[in-house]
Amino acid sequence: MIMDVPYLQQRGNSWRYRRKVPPALKSALGKGELVFPLGSTKALALSRYGQIHKQAEAILARAAQPVENASPTALDLYKHALSIAASFGLSNDWTGRGGPDDPEDLARDVIAEDILAKYQRDEDDHPIGVSQSDKALLQVLARGAEPAKPKATLEDARRVYLSENIKDDKKAKLQLDNIFKLISPVLTPERPLASISRADARAVRDCLLDGRTIESAKRYLNTVRSMLNVAIRELELTGKVHNHFLSLPVGNKEQATPGNKNRDSFTEQELEKTRARVLSMARTDIQLIWRILEMTGCRPSEVAGLRVEDVYVRHAIPHIDVEWHEVRRVKTLSSRRKVPLLGDALMAAREAVALAGSSKGLFSAYFREGGPDSFRRRWGSTYVPAYLVKRLSPTRYVIALTTDWSWPRSSPTPLIS
Structure with a gap:
C-alpha cells in the first residue's frame, strides 16, 4: 500500500518537507514556501515528518496572528481620548465652569467612575494598573479643553508620513526605518x-x-x-x-x-564575456532578459518586471513601455518611457511573448512583489563575471545607450503577437 503523505517530497537521493505558504502570509514570512530536510531515506523522513509538520503548522499559525500596532505616542492617546469623549456626546470645548448643576460635568463624572470601576484599588484607594489610553481619557474628562495638547514628536512625523505619503510602499518604508536608525x-x-x-x-x-x-x-x-x-x-x-x-x-x-562617473560601462571585451556567460549558463527567461537588456540599455528590474501588455512587437515602431504598475515601480517619473526594440531585442521580445502565453507578466518567475528587485540582485551576483564585481557594483552598470526616437502623434493600434 502506497501512502500519500502531504508535503513529503523526494529530491535526488534525499527527502524533504516542502509546503507552499498561503498568499496572505507571504509578506509576513518573507518567502513563498517552507522547506525542511528530512533525511536520505524514506523511513528516516517519515520518522521525522511528524515533528517537522508540527513546526511548520506553528510557523504558519504565528504568521496568521494579527500584528500588534506600535505603541501609541502621547499625541495619539490624546487624539483618541478626544474622539471617545466626542462619541459620548461631550464637547471638546468644555472648560468645567458651568456650575454645580452643569449636566456635562455630571456626565463626565459618571463616565470617569465607570472607567475606574474596572480597576482594583490599593490600600489608599488608588486605582492599580490604569492603562495609558484610560489615563488620557480620564484627563480629558476631568479637565476638558484645559489640558495642553501633547507636543508632536519625530515619531508622530514618521507615522503621518507613512500614512499620507508612503502608504503600502514596503521599500520606501524600509528606507525610512533605515534613516531613523542612522540619525x-x-x-x-x-x-x-x-x-x-x-x-x-x-x-x-x-x-x-x-x-x-x-x-x-x-x-x-x-x-x-x-x-x-x-x-x-x-x-x-x-x-x-x-x-x-x-x-x-x-x-x-x-x-x-x-x-x-556614477557608474561604469562594460568594455567591449567585458560585454562579450558576460554575454557568453549568460547565454551558456542561464535559464531561457534570463537569456531573453539579457538579449533585451543588451540592445535597449534598460535597467534589469525594468525588463524583468514587464507585463505582456507593455510589449508592442507589431507596432509601427516596435517598443516596450516602461511603466509603474502593481509589481514594479520605476525609479523616477522620467524613467516612464517608450524604449525601441531593435534587432535581437525585438526577436527576444517576440519569443518572450510567445512563452508567456496567458500570463500577465512577460517573465512570470519575476512577476510578483519584489520579483524585479530579486532578479536585479541575482543578476549582479550570478551572471556578472567575478572579475568584474570588484570594479562594477553588481547593480550599477551600463550595457548600452539607445537613441531618442520621435514618436508619431498618430500611431497604428498597438498589437501584441
Missing part, C-alpha cells in the same frame, strides 16, 4: 519637533555624511525634509514648528560625483 545618535523618535534646531539639522547632515557619498546623504535628507513638511501640514503645526532642514547645504559641488 538616532542625534535625534531620537521621542524628540519634540518644536525643539529641533538648525544645529540639530546640521548634526543630522554630518551624521549622514559619515562614510557615505554626498549623493546618498542628499537623498536621505530629502526624505527627512519631506517628512517634516508633511507633518507640519497634516498636524497643523504651521507657525509652531519650523523645518530647519530647508536650504541645508550638503557638501560642495566640487566634492560631488559627476554624473558621468
Whole structure:
C-alpha cells in the first residue's frame, strides 16, 4: 500500500518537507514556501515528518496572528481620548465652569467612575494598573479643553508620513526605518519637533555624511525634509514648528560625483564575456532578459518586471513601455518611457511573448512583489563575471545607450503577437 503523505517530497537521493505558504502570509514570512530536510531515506523522513509538520503548522499559525500596532505616542492617546469623549456626546470645548448643576460635568463624572470601576484599588484607594489610553481619557474628562495638547514628536512625523505619503510602499518604508536608525545618535523618535534646531539639522547632515557619498546623504535628507513638511501640514503645526532642514547645504559641488562617473560601462571585451556567460549558463527567461537588456540599455528590474501588455512587437515602431504598475515601480517619473526594440531585442521580445502565453507578466518567475528587485540582485551576483564585481557594483552598470526616437502623434493600434 502506497501512502500519500502531504508535503513529503523526494529530491535526488534525499527527502524533504516542502509546503507552499498561503498568499496572505507571504509578506509576513518573507518567502513563498517552507522547506525542511528530512533525511536520505524514506523511513528516516517519515520518522521525522511528524515533528517537522508540527513546526511548520506553528510557523504558519504565528504568521496568521494579527500584528500588534506600535505603541501609541502621547499625541495619539490624546487624539483618541478626544474622539471617545466626542462619541459620548461631550464637547471638546468644555472648560468645567458651568456650575454645580452643569449636566456635562455630571456626565463626565459618571463616565470617569465607570472607567475606574474596572480597576482594583490599593490600600489608599488608588486605582492599580490604569492603562495609558484610560489615563488620557480620564484627563480629558476631568479637565476638558484645559489640558495642553501633547507636543508632536519625530515619531508622530514618521507615522503621518507613512500614512499620507508612503502608504503600502514596503521599500520606501524600509528606507525610512533605515534613516531613523542612522540619525538616532542625534535625534531620537521621542524628540519634540518644536525643539529641533538648525544645529540639530546640521548634526543630522554630518551624521549622514559619515562614510557615505554626498549623493546618498542628499537623498536621505530629502526624505527627512519631506517628512517634516508633511507633518507640519497634516498636524497643523504651521507657525509652531519650523523645518530647519530647508536650504541645508550638503557638501560642495566640487566634492560631488559627476554624473558621468556614477557608474561604469562594460568594455567591449567585458560585454562579450558576460554575454557568453549568460547565454551558456542561464535559464531561457534570463537569456531573453539579457538579449533585451543588451540592445535597449534598460535597467534589469525594468525588463524583468514587464507585463505582456507593455510589449508592442507589431507596432509601427516596435517598443516596450516602461511603466509603474502593481509589481514594479520605476525609479523616477522620467524613467516612464517608450524604449525601441531593435534587432535581437525585438526577436527576444517576440519569443518572450510567445512563452508567456496567458500570463500577465512577460517573465512570470519575476512577476510578483519584489520579483524585479530579486532578479536585479541575482543578476549582479550570478551572471556578472567575478572579475568584474570588484570594479562594477553588481547593480550599477551600463550595457548600452539607445537613441531618442520621435514618436508619431498618430500611431497604428498597438498589437501584441
